[in-house]
Amino acid sequence: MPVSGTTWQLIRDSLGPLLDGMLRGTLPLTVISFLLGLALALILALMRLSRVRLATGVARAYVSVVRGTPLLLQLFIIFYGLPSLGLTIPPFPSAVIAFTLNVGGYASEVIRASILAVPRGQWEAAATVGMDYVTTLRRVVLPQASRVAVPPLSNTLISLLKDTSLASTILVTELLRKAQEIAAPTFRFFTLYSVAAAYYWVVCVLLSFSQGRLERRLNRYVAT
């Protein structure tokens, strides 16, 4: 199919609304879910690493359930399932909850492994200068663990950005849903979906670029 003038027209006209879907739907959904998810992941990782059997067990079970069920199904349970229990949550918050819980499960394993990668001697050295558990984590262990965690967590973030498109199925007006809305009356799905794909790709490229810079920054105190 030759690219006709009207196709260029359509692309030009859709750029604005789709950008809007990215900036007002996809990006906030990604950023909020990722930050909340990281906080949850840190708590879960510390629970797994603790010597309290109950905490370890709960964290382990949580990760097992989150990783063992489809993300789309998790979205459906929260948005379509909970109302039957009398709990109705609007689309955007539903999506934030589902993605946060999901990121929390996956990232907790990354954070746990990266904390374990910090030598035991660092905990001891921190103890000898008087640090308690929280101070040791904040000042000594997490800064070193972050170096290990950034590459896999970047994967999680990039996956999340694309996975937020699933939120279109629970009526969140993000990038993909915007594209569907514009395409539906004109049947120009190929064009609109391609533009949407380009938007996702551009943002992923920017994220990869930031990842590289962050890694170089975190590696500045390591001999190479």
Added chain:
Amino acid sequence: MSRPGEPDGVLLEVHGLTKSFGSVPVLRGIDLDVREGSVTVLIGPSGSGKTTMLRSLNALEVPEAGIVRIGDVAVDYGQAPGKKLLTRLRAQSGMVFQGHALFPHMTALRNVMEGPVVVQRRPADVAREEALSLLDQVGLADKADQYPYQLSGGQQQRVGIARALAIRPRLMLFDEPTSALDPELVGEVLQVMKGLAEQGWTMLVVTHEIRFAQKVSDQVLFIDGGFIVEQGPPGELLVAPREQRTRQFLRRILDPL
């Protein structure tokens, strides 16, 4: 210089220290007095319990039984001491490890300042001045802004010593501070330690550097099998040991061939 609760001049007192790893006993009742301002060297074969004993003094290892008193802080390990008390005990001593214990993501200066500023909440500018003067004392004033990976092993150990001094402990503990170093770097670390001894620091040193024990220490403990087998001034213990085991050990390390 005696304070309330401190019998004349004895800064560190250890009674009946007992510890096992699983079913393997590593400390079988250690008793020890260390006078303020004295240098004590602990020698013994690997696995003898000397490192465990040293680490028990600042609660990096928690023994099953025994009493440790440093200054006016006494801990009875048999009474399941709380975290607070162990933290107070820990603050009484500075610890220098065998190696690799500097915080790699902080400069030398920041390593030294970390305890005073973050834990003891001293004003940053005061702590900074003090940290710089401690780095000067260990001969590294010009390395303040370097990261650990930019320093040699000997320099790293000296920063470690400055970091331990910065928390203003009453006692300095050294756990094989030169064992992980290239031979030509050992001297600079021992020099700094000798300087501390001359300034009157109370020190406990686990080491295989017999020359250091001879020149700097006031008493030497030979530990084997979780006991203090023999103790005495270096002139006696290192020269004319009474115990067969001490003689064997010294012969092995002084003349390995």
